[in-house]
Amino acid sequence: MVDAAAAQGTLPSSRARRGARAWRFVRRNPTLVFGLVILGVMLLAALIAPWIAGDPYSMKPVQRFKSPSAEFWFGTDNLGRDVYARTIYGARVSLAVGLSVAVLAVSAGLVIGLLAGFFRSVELVVMRLMDGLMAIPAILLAIALISLFKGSVAVVIVAIVIPEVPRVARLVRSVVLTTREQPYVEAAIASGTRLRRILWRHVLPSTFPPLIVQATYICASAILIEAGLSFLGAGTPPEIPTWGNMIASSRVYLARAPWTVFCPGIALALVVLAVNLVGDGLRDRLDPRIARRM
Amino acid sequence: MLAFIIRRLLSTVVVMAIVAVFIFLLLHLSPGDPAAIIVGDNATPAQIDAVRKQLGLDDPLAVQFVRWVSGVLTGDLGISIFSHEPVNKLIGQRIEPTVSLAATTLLLAVVIAVSFGVLAAWKVGTWVDRCVMVLSVLSFSVPVFVVGYLLIYVFSIKLGWLPVQGYAPLEDGVLVWARHLVLPSIALGLAYVALIARITRTAMLDVLSEDYIRTARAKGVATGPVLMKHALKNAGVPIVTVIGIGVALLIGGVVITETVFNIPGVGRLVVDAISQRDYPIIQGVTLLFSGIYVIVNLLVDLSYTLLDPRIRY
Numbered sequence: 110m111v112d113a114a115a116a117q118g119t120l121p122s123s124r125a126r127r128g129a130r131a132w133r134f135v136r137r138n139p140t141l142v143f144g145l146v147i148l149g150v151m152l153l154a155a156l157i158a159p160w161i162a163g164d165p166y167s168m169k170p171v172q173r174f175k176s177p178s179a180e181f182w183f184g185t186d187n188l189g190r191d192v193y194a195r196t197i198y199g200a201r202v203s204l205a206v207g208l209s210v211a212v213l214a215v216s217a218g219l220v221i222g223l224l225a226g227f228f229r230s231v232e233l234v235v236m237r238l239m240d241g242l243m244a245i246p247a248i249l250l251a252i253a254l255i256s257l258f259k260g261s262v263a264v265v266i267v268a269i270v271i272p273e274v275p276r277v278a279r280l281v282r283s284v285v286l287t288t289r290e291q292p293y294v295e296a297a298i299a300s301g302t303r304l305r306r307i308l309w310r311h312v313l314p315s316t317f318p319p320l321i322v323q324a325t326y327i328c329a330s331a332i333l334i335e336a337g338l339s340f341l342g343a344g345t346p347p348e349i350p351t352w353g354n355m356i357a358s359s360r361v362y363l364a365r366a367p368w369t370v371f372c373p374g375i376a377l378a379l380v381v382l383a384v385n386l387v388g389d390g391l392r393d394r395l396d397p398r399i400a401r402r403m
Numbered sequence: 404m405l406a407f408i409i410r411r412l413l414s415t416v417v418v419m420a421i422v423a424v425f426i427f428l429l430l431h432l433s434p435g436d437p438a439a440i441i442v443g444d445n446a447t448p449a450q451i452d453a454v455r456k457q458l459g460l461d462d463p464l465a466v467q468f469v470r471w472v473s474g475v476l477t478g479d480l481g482i483s484i485f486s487h488e489p490v491n492k493l494i495g496q497r498i499e500p501t502v503s504l505a506a507t508t509l510l511l512a513v514v515i516a517v518s519f520g521v522l523a524a525w526k527v528g529t530w531v532d533r534c535v536m537v538l539s540v541l542s543f544s545v546p547v548f549v550v551g552y553l554l555i556y557v558f559s560i561k562l563g564w565l566p567v568q569g570y571a572p573l574e575d576g577v578l579v580w581a582r583h584l585v586l587p588s589i590a591l592g593l594a595y596v597a598l599i600a601r602i603t604r605t606a607m608l609d610v611l612s613e614d615y616i617r618t619a620r621a622k623g624v625a626t627g628p629v630l631m632k633h634a635l636k637n638a639g640v641p642i643v644t645v646i647g648i649g650v651a652l653l654i655g656g657v658v659i660t661e662t663v664f665n666i667p668g669v670g671r672l673v674v675d676a677i678s679q680r681d682y683p684i685i686q687g688v689t690l691l692f693s694g695i696y697v698i699v700n701l702l703v704d705l706s707y708t709l710l711d712p713r714i715r716y
Contacts, residue, residue: 240414241421244697248655249673249689253429256677256685333546337659340548343677356548360663363552364560371556374549382544389540 141390147383151376155200162194165350176368183372186355187362192369195350196376202351203332203380206266210331211324213270218277219320223308225278226285236282239275247272247334255343265344269331280323281316288315318395325388329381336377352377408705415701422693423475426686427468442680454484458683480687485679490687494669500570501668504591504660505653507584512592513599513646520603520642521630527608535604539597547656551590551663558586568665591660595649602645606638613637639710647703654692 135142154161168188175185183192221239225232251268258264288294294311338344339353347354352373359369438455439446459467474481480490523535559567565586571579610616611634619633658670665671669688676684
């Protein structure tokens with residue numbers, strides 16, 4: 110479009126050209142953009158929650174089980190609490206857990222994977238440990254941890270990080286193993302570059318594209334596991350408004366007040382969908398090798 | 404071949420040993436006195452002492468570990484703190500609903516997912532393909548309990564077609580049993596179907612571009628046999644691999660599904676144990692489910708040589 114306009118001699122303003130470029134990006138990456146938009150809206154809502162939603166804790170027993178209306182967009186629950194306010198505040202916990210788990214799991218897995226990829230001695234021991242850790246179902250490991258420690262958001266985050274680390278470590282290790290066979294890394298080794306510099310300058314960057322994709326998938330699965338744990342009563346303390354807690358406390362009223370279950374449920378599904386779409390979109394852009402395989 | 408099986412079995416034993424050590428150490432890595440943690444905040448010192456004695460927590464760690472492992476190897480998973488029953492007996496009482504749910508889900512999911520995957524690969528680029536892919540992203544994103552309550556609301560509460568919750572043992576009749584399992588299986592299997600369908604589609608697409616498929620088509624072999632005999636059989640390895648890996652989804656999902664549908668299975672046993680801080684039950688079930696996952700993936704690895712005779716070890 111830009112080329113055609115330029116050929117006709119009507120040079121478009123730089124603003125129009127930027128607009129055209131942005132539009133082309135949207136058209137080529139529909140899933141990525143769609144996911145980012147939903148995620149952006151959710152993130153914004155979570156950040157400005159105090160300004161766009163009422164008090165999520167206030168109980169008004171006279172207003173129990175009000176169906177959605179102009180006053181209460183998502184209705185009220187069994188204690189007369191505003192489901193809209195609680196759903197908006199619930200986004201805070203979900204997104205905070207999702208993002209922290211992604212960052213922590215990727216950082217820990219990156220270090221372990223880099224070391225395991227470069228040192229045979231580390232590899233043998235650590236990768237066996239990772240295999241063992243991977244065999245324990247994430248949700249049960251989290252339940253075990255949470256039954257021993259007091260339930261809090263921090264414990265939930267750690268409990269979800271632990272089973273995700275092996276997946277990252279394995280991915281990083283496999284990238285390191287292929288990268289160190291590359292001529293430029295061999296050249297760096299041959300020319301006597303220090304190991305720290307090789308890892309830092311030559312190997313580390315090649316792990317980034319698959320890691321970013323992996324991080325989004327970890328974020329999505331962390332949000333799901335957190336909600337599942339809260340739902341089972343093994344997550345964040347029940348008084349904190351999280352989507353899992355809301356569904357857990359409302360489920361007995363499903364027939365009477367379905368909005369108390371489905372409003373947080375839809376919010377949860379939407380966030381996970383958005384993160385998964387961002388992951389798919391990034392994968393198609395950053396890592397064509399994996400894109401073909403999936 | 405035999406050497407491979409032995410090597411693979413040995414590595415399974417190693418993995419299971421690491422799992423056991425990890426699950427055992429969890430209790431002892433937690434800060435403070437494990438007995439006090441298990442008993443809870445409002446316990447008297449006498450109660451704490453009783454639990455400590457019951458679990459043998461005063462012995463050295465190594466002694467405790469050896470005792471625990473030798474117990475596990477003889478099928479003794481310890482005693483429940485809450486009900487004072489052996490954990491393996493409690494699991495035994497609850498195993499039928501869980502096996503029923505997991506088996507029906509696995510069977511249904513694999514059949515549905517593989518057919519959808521084959522269909523999407525055959526009709527690649529058409530609206531059929533796009534529908535399957537969109538559905539698979541969607542069902543991978545909706546949590547088990549949200550699907551579960553949606554199904555209960557629509558099919559049980561509004562339409563009244565199926566029982567709301569609960570479980571009917573097989574001895575009550577196959578039909579009653581099946582009616583109670585329809586909704587839980589769909590809720591549990593959705594993410595699993597999505598995962599397998601996606602991999603099946605990719606694996607089929609890889610195989611369908613091979614020369615021998617073109618040859619078969621040129622020979623005039625009908626579409627059905629080309630898809631099922633020539634293509635699907637050769638796409639088997641990645642599909643079986645993901646069926647094995649995805650068992651983790653089923654195991655995690657069972658715990659939640661049984662809570663949603665009020666099914667008195669092993670998953671429900673764990674969930675009840677959370678609020679009672681009944682750590683031996685959580686420990687026992689975690690070990691059992693990890694073991695199942697490891698064994699399923701061992702079988703998957705061993706099945707490669709059957710699926711693809713070119714694979715030799």
